[in-house]
Amino acid sequence: MKTFYSAAHLKHRPAQEFERGRLAPAVEVPERAECVRRRIEERKIGPLLEPSRFDDDIVLAVHDAGLVSFLGSAHARWRKHYGEDAPDAIPSAWPARGMSARLSGEIESQLGSYSFDTATPITRGTWDAARDAANVALSAAEAVAEGEGSAFALTRPPGHHASFDVFGGYCYLNNVAIAAEWLTKKGRSVAILDVDYHHGNGTQSIFYDRKDVLFISVHADPSFAFPHFLGFADENGQSTGEGFNLNLPLPRGTDWARYAEALGRALHRVRDFGPDVLLVSLGLDTFEDDPIAQFKLTRPDYLRMGEAIAGLKLPTIFNFEGGYDLNGLAEITVNVLEGFEGR
Numbered sequence: 001m002k003t004f005y006s007a008a009h010l011k012h013r014p015a016q017e018f019e020r021g022r023l024a025p026a027v028e029v030p031e032r033a034e035c036v037r038r039r040i041e042e043r044k045i046g047p048l049l050e051p052s053r054f055d056d057d058i059v060l061a062v063h064d065a066g067l068v069s070f071l072g073s074a075h076a077r078w079r080k081h082y083g084e085d086a087p088d089a090i091p092s093a094w095p096a097r098g099m100s101a102r103l104s105g106e107i108e109s110q111l112g113s114y115s116f117d118t119a120t121p122i123t124r125g126t127w128d129a130a131r132d133a134a135n136v137a138l139s140a141a142e143a144v145a146e147g148e149g150s151a152f153a154l155t156r157p158p159g160h161h162a163s164f165d166v167f168g169g170y171c172y173l174n175n176v177a178i179a180a181e182w183l184t185k186k187g188r189s190v191a192i193l194d195v196d197y198h199h200g201n202g203t204q205s206i207f208y209d210r211k212d213v214l215f216i217s218v219h220a221d222p223s224f225a226f227p228h229f230l231g232f233a234d235e236n237g238q239s240t241g242e243g244f245n246l247n248l249p250l251p252r253g254t255d256w257a258r259y260a261e262a263l264g265r266a267l268h269r270v271r272d273f274g275p276d277v278l279l280v281s282l283g284l285d286t287f288e289d290d291p292i293a294q295f296k297l298t299r300p301d302y303l304r305m306g307e308a309i310a311g312l313k314l315p316t317i318f319n320f321e322g323g324y325d326l327n328g329l330a331e332i333t334v335n336v337l338e339g340f341e342g343r
């Protein structure tokens, strides 16, 4: 399986994130993608390839031009405002419901209006990393469109929490949505299966009124887990997209037996839909040792996950999303790929 990877992700090094009432060391760090890259090389999964450069048009087909322009200039403007030594940019005020918000265009105003949480700092290198992650996802899509049976997009930062005009949840541009949009423009029908511990609220919202892109997410119930406001079982899509969104929320402590049942339902729905290409938002924070999540999947379970997805016999692109246990992350990620390949 070809893996697409860009060293540009190394430029995105958030120092801290604000959550649970404290400023804590960031968990979405460069070592996440680096440890996976090393294991891919050790296990000889396939060639490691640089992404091609894709035009902004395809990014702008998914995201608001204002958000894209903001992300590209935000850190320079933040430094201009707070000084060259300023820490990473984290918002501290939002245009909340019930306020008649006026957007001044000033850096703090824009930072608040384009974000939804305090866990997603904008650093000096964030834009370069996020933009090349989109290229990584697009290059994997292009490889599969040209006939590869599968590909792995080692995208970092992740993308599935980013919506049309809002970033958050460690995500800036929605890599999997951009790849899906590119494939639909090539005439392919697409299903997106999101197996990250957290609901893919950004991806859902982008395709919520579309029937040419099926979105399915298996995740921790938002009644107790991030992103808290979306991902409930009764969100089915709207207008022409009604029936093309499927959420399968699961309780705290979910183990493989329970997870496999939900995954089976998800795969059944993909089979019914019959897409040309399957995109997997491959989050690995369902792992039992993940520091920010509460599921109980074990290392061999990820082999089973890969095997189950392979059972669909579809051209498949795996897009790297979350997963924060640096001791297990490389092994469980590659287990999914090896399970898929029947190794």
Ligand SMILES: [Zn+2]
Pocket (backbone or CB within 6 Å): 196, 197, 198, 283, 285, 322, 323
């Ligand atoms: Zn996650």
